[in-house]
Amino acid sequence: MSDIIQLLPDHVANQIAAGEVVQRPASVVKELLENAIDAGATSIKLLLKDAGKTLIQVIDDGKGMSATDARMCFERHATSKIQKAEDLFNLSTKGFRGEALASIAAIAHVELKTKQENEELGSCLKIEGSKVVSQDFISTSKGTSLAVKNLFYNIPARRNFLKSDTVETRHIIDEFQRVALAHPDIAFLLHHNNNEVYHLKNGNLRQRIVAVFGTKMNEKLVPINEQTDILNINGFVAKPEFSKRKRGEQFFFVNDRFIKSSYLNHAVVNAFDGLLEQGSHPSYFLYLTVPANTIDINIHPTKTEIKFDNEKALYSMLRATVKHSLGQYNVAPVLDFNRDANLDTPYHFNKNNTKASTPKITVDPDFNPFKEDVKPKQISSPYKREQNTQSWETLYTSVSNHQTEKQEELFENQPETKTQKTFQIQRKYVMSLIKSGVVLIHQSLAHQRILYEEFLESITVKEANSQQLLFPVKISFSSQEIEMIYTIKTELENAGFSFDEFTKDSVTIKGIPVSVTESKITIILEELLNDINLEVPDTSFSHFDVMAKSFAKTLSIKTGTQLSEQEQESLVNNLFSCKEPTVSPTGKATFKTLTLNEIDNLFNS
Structure with a gap:
């Protein structure tokens, strides 16, 4: 051969x-x-x-x-x-x-x-x-x-x-x-x-971070600095109140080389334990310096993953350093939060030349407690105790009779009430009764479908309604984010946004869609920019589609939200009024049907 x-x-x-x-x-x-x-x-x-x-x-x-x-x-x-x-x-x-x-x-x-x-x-x-x-x-x-x-x-x-x-x-x-x-x-x-x-321009680390991400970043930064024999850590973390819904501004550098490490990221997130809202992610710019012979940077073609000799020690040091800095700069809460500052010793107090004066006690020399018989004052009260306690047993009899009458009123004489058709399960699903069985609806995905079709219709078919803000809102972004917002300015205006001014690192908004609250403007735009970063289609209609999906995802009710019976029924009715009620905007199933036969088989198997 x-x-x-x-x-x-x-x-x-x-x-x-x-x-x-x-x-x-x-x-x-x-x-x-x-x-x-x-x-x-x-x-x-x-x-x-x-x-x-x-x-x-x-x-x-x-x-x-x-x-x-x-x-x-x-x-x-x-x-x-x-x-x-x-x-x-x-x-x-x-x-x-x-x-x-x-x-x-x-x-x-x-x-x-x-x-x-x-x-x-x-x-x-x-x-x-x-x-x-x-x-x-x-x-x-x-x-x-x-x-x-x-x-x-x-x-x-x-x-x-x-x-x-x-x-x-x-x-x-x-x-x-x-x-x-x-x-x-x-x-x-x-x-x-x-x-x-x-x-x-060349400068120090803080200046470079501010130059890249905008002047607003300067007030968010908390410095990190720790020197040890096996690891040097310096850089910055953002204050907890400036955390984001997406993992955006998270940077690890090892010996001046950018890396990705879910293990070290977990150490930083752990240091923020109790300081972040659920679903939020901290921003950080952390620079680690280790001996070159203790790492292997040749394990991945893009060289963005590194193998460390002692990951556990690095994890502990990083977590402790970040946690210490948050406490040192009064970002993390202290235990003595009820301390009265008035009790602190003044800085100018000097034991050598200042003596505390002895308090003086004054007495009334004419006071004689045996001079006359002082009777205690009678305290008037709306509640007067009954002097006759001979018939105290009748109190229990009357209470017992009254309780029996109430029970009869509740369970025997009560008129027939409306049968409940929907039930919420673990604040995540809504179960609705149908003739053939039950329908189990994912409340967040279902609401996304409802909002998506509403937004898409208002953006592309109807003229979107806009509510003018009493005071325009100025939001800071990085320069490339400002450029991105400006490129989709027309689409945002069609959705109901109204802009007043664009600068190099901020945008001023004077009007928002009627379905959006002022407190959610920043969150909506950040989510939208993140979705656009992942994928921007080339056609203008698809721009609207990405925008409608992003708005729906941000504004939909989340898992853990308690819904009243009326809200549950409204969710069910609105879902099945949609053109595509079976799937969410991202293609996930919004509900599942369970027939009586399928339920019976669960017990017969």
């Missing part, structure tokens, strides 16, 4: 590797930004066109590369970071595998310009689909400029799987924020379609 195993050509192997390294434009952004940081850059520019599908360009002022290195960096597994296997367990740089640029060059048009500080001329290299088109000497500034054009041009199937520009831009901004937050000492600039999105 002939041999059938053969080596893959380099361009095919590179495309396969690209499938692991480059999932979307945001993956390219992450790799290029990290390379610029490893090059010692103090200023980095990121230029995008069409959410990175047409152009991703990163320009840095780092140390640059020689002509030979410029060519070698596009070879598979070519790296300056490691020489032997043991180096994988003592890494201090971002990139180290050496497959990123080779993978990117296999699926795009790449143009590299680079120059070292002590060289007169730099190098310009152009590659298309792993093939070097040209390499020349050029005059350029110190550092590196790498432009990635027409991503996935030779793999149309991969390009078709990309989401809308809004979604892909959101992923790019996420990666940009993670890198920018990890390196506040580096200046960053982000332009998308010739519009400036971020202009971050």
